[in-house]
Amino acid sequence: MSSDELIISQTQAWVQRLIVKYTICPFARRELERRSVRYVVDNGDDVEAHLERVVSECRILDEQPAVETTLLIIPGLSSFADFLDVITVAEQLMSMSGYDGVYQLAHFHPDYCFEGEQQDDPANYTNRAPYPTLHLLREASMEEVLKQTPDPEQIPLRNIEFARRKGADFFECILADIRNSEG
Secondary structure, three states: OOHHHHHHHHHHHHHHHHHHOOOOOOOHHHHHHHOOEEEEEOOOOOHHHHHHHHHHHHHHHHHOOOOOEEEEEOOOOOOHHHHHHHHHHHHHHHHHOOOOOOEEEEEEOOOOOOOOOOOOOHHHHHHOOOOOEEEEEEHHHHHHHHHOOOOHHHHHHHHHHHHHHHOHHHHHHHHHHHHOOOO
16 A cells, blocks of 8 residues: 555544544535545645645536545645644635635644644544645535534534543544554
């Protein structure tokens, strides 16, 4: 298995064994079952290339309506601060490219920490992944799903409560198992 295949396999395992299994994202199961999730690895450390890749992935979503969402995995963005900087510029670039209201950018990182929270707060695990990952979502699809979801604004709060109830060790065990496996 190549390193890119391993990265994708481990990311898929994270989605299945954490995000879907514990309903961190109540919409993920449907897309997994439909096989409409695109997984892409962007290696290297060239920030401009990563940013170009974000817009390129938006174009791919434009051209391939059967692909609902893309997980753009960028292993080289190991610094959480640098990752946050890339997110800021990527969102600006998406806006300048005409993608406001078309796609939104969610993000996950092994060292994710919500602003104002302690690094060891288990709530951070709702956005921690095996690798730095940018998640491109179709806004129209999200709007439709949210219309059919009772109390969608409660999803983040429910996730935080769940994460804090389970504790950091619970999530660390799952992520360690994924990192030490072939997915």
